[in-house]
Amino acid sequence: MNNNIIATTSARARILTDEEIAEIDHEIDLYPDKQAVGLEALKIVQKHQGWVSDESMLAISKYLGIPISDLEGVATFFNLVYRQPVGRNVILFCNSVSCWIMGCKSMRAHINDKLGVDFGETTDDKEFTFLPVPCLGDCDKAPVMMVGDDLHRNLSKESINKIISEYKTRS
Numbered sequence: 001m002n003n004n005i006i007a008t009t010s011a012r013a014r015i016l017t018d019e020e021i022a023e024i025d026h027e028i029d030l031y032p033d034k035q036a037v038g039l040e041a042l043k044i045v046q047k048h049q050g051w052v053s054d055e056s057m058l059a060i061s062k063y064l065g066i067p068i069s070d071l072e073g074v075a076t077f078f079n080l081v082y083r084q085p086v087g088r089n090v091i092l093f094c095n096s097v098s099c100w101i102m103g104c105k106s107m108r109a110h111i112n113d114k115l116g117v118d119f120g121e122t123t124d125d126k127e128f129t130f131l132p133v134p135c136l137g138d139c140d141k142a143p144v145m146m147v148g149d150d151l152h153r154n155l156s157k158e159s160i161n162k163i164i165s166e167y168k169t170r171s
Contacts, residue, residue, distance in 0.1 A: 013058035020048055024063065034064040038074050042081050051082040079133065087122045087129040089167045092146040095132045098139035107143050107155045114164060127168060 016024070027040040041060045046052050052060075052075060061068040075081040082090075093111065095104055108119075111130060115123050122129040138144045141153035152163055 011054035011058055013062050014053070014055040016045070016056075016059050016063060017048060020044055021063070024060075028064075035066050035070065037064060038066060038071050039078060039081075042071065042075055042078075046082060051085050079131075085122070085126075087126050089127060089147050089170075090129045090131060092131055092133045092136065093119070094134075094136040094138075094142070094144045096135040096139065096142075099143040102142035104143035104155075107145075107157070107160060110157045110160055111164075114160065128164070 023044045024037065024041045027037045027044070028034060031037050031040075038060070041064060042052050042057075045056045045060060049056060057068060057071055057075070061071055075083055080092075091111070093104070093108060095108070112118050115128055115130060117123055117128065117130050119130055119132045133146075136144050136146060136151065138151060138153055143155045144151060144153050145155060146152070147163060147167055152159065
């Protein structure tokens with residue numbers, strides 16, 4: 001049996017904040033039915049909470065009146081909906097064919113060494129979470145990664161060091 005489903009069914013819904021509700025209500029006005037708002041509601045809660053807990057998933061399900069299994073399906077399909085806590089900065093590292101050809105294997109190893117984490121892990125200080133993505137769509141500038149909303153191209157060990165340092169000082 002899937003542990004996520006067990007955790008979800010035993011959780012209690014949290015109360016959505018007024019701000020989350022206002023933003024979800026705004027999205028409801030833009031879509032033909034509440035079912036279509038599921039992904040937007042997940043993104044809204046994640047924006048405010050940092051990730052989507054089982055309790056948040058239940059709250060969204062109850063608020064929109066849609067089955068939790070439908071929401072879980074959406075959250076599982078979209079790899080940018082985080083179902084566990086992530087660091088302050090999420091590094092999305094492209095591991096597409098283009099990036100592999102252009103040396104992303106050594107860039108990945110450098111990030112592993114620099115941060116002490118591998119794919120799917122968060123640094124001890126909760127500053128960075130390192131996640132693979134199949135493609136970031138900037139193949140002519142490979143290897144590439146995103147940190148938050150910022151795309152970083154033509155990665156080198158030096159540029160990675162600079163990027164990590166810049167994000168550490170932002171916090």
